[in-house]
Amino acid sequence: MISVSPSLISPNIPTHSQSSNKPVKLGIMASGSGSNFEAVAQAIENGQLNAEIKVLIYNNPDAYAAVRADKRNIAAVLINHRDYKHREELDKQIVQTLCQHDVEWVIMAGWMRLVTQELIDAFPQKIINIHPSLLPSFKGVKAIEQAIKAQVKITGCTVHLVSLEMDSGKILMQAAVAVLPDDTPDTLHTRIQIQEHRILPAAIALAVNSEQ
Template sequence: MYNMSLVSPDINNYQMTSGESLKLGIMASGSGSNFEAVIQAIESGKLNAQIQVLIYNNPDAYAAVRAKKWNIPVVLLNHREFESREQLDHQIVETLKEHDVELVIMAGWMRLVTQVLIDGFPDRIINIHPSLLPSFKGVNAVEQALASGVKITGCTVHLVCLEMDSGKIIMQSAVPILEDDTSESLHARIQQQEHRILPDAIALAFRRNIAFSGHRLSR
């Protein structure tokens, strides 16, 4: 057993009220376990939102299978078919807007963003990263933590900006590193916390206007 720390002064009051349904667009590249954690939070009534679309860039991503199981629209935008990151992001923005998305959630999206995407949804893109930012940015964050010798790592939900893993922090959860941890065992425990805090962070960002630059979207 271990203790967890959530960075939020009002974590017990994050729940959204019945009148605050939020339209989400999810972006994923892999298995989609965080994506399904959001779905389950919605289905349980913990998060008052609806998922408008899943965008995935890897044709083999299991996230698409999860989406189809829940009858969520899916759009494949294979990054290999675009001449530049900007061209891909233009298509992402167009797809999100076609599906009337209000808030974008990167749930294991393994592509660097460009200004095109940021300008398309300013302060309305959230990412989850497997470390306590600002430590261990980028890929292999779990392996970086193990190699560094630190005793605590975790996960962070933050706003997306042009600089990788550097946007405003919304919520974090701490996970201790055990003496016999491998990258697989540590990643598994971090992922448990990702599944727990991502839905909370979405609700908290909306409730506190963190993701909307101080103004609420018109309904």
């Protein structure tokens, strides 16, 4: 590791494979456990996604995502947001690191920081985010808690292209999850994550296909 200072949809999503034989080069950004990083890596290993993870960038020193990357011999780079006074400075370092690893597409898989124009301009329409709600509902932090508080019957997750406005941008794929009467944030989060792990690799392939 390197330091720089009950679902409502079908359980099977068709495999989307890119038209080109050349694997797309991914840079993944994560802040926590890295379960979505693991899902993408597993989809690559299973032949469901024609891609290569060039680098994992993580911003919390204790993020388990870095351990997952290390186990797979994938470069893991710590870029701690606390070391930067301005978000633009953080994103400049992120862009530099992504470019050093020859990244083509950026995947925000549980990245808990707002992006700036620095990152968006460096990878226009090639940054993908996954969010634990059916956007445009429940943007921002604590989306699952927001859904429970609103007493909705259905929530889920969304994969979308990143724009400057938080949790906006073109929606690529969504999955719906029922909210049960006795759900807590933890129980609902567990079921939503199952769907996140399914749709994120498929949405990446879908987005890459549309660019080819």
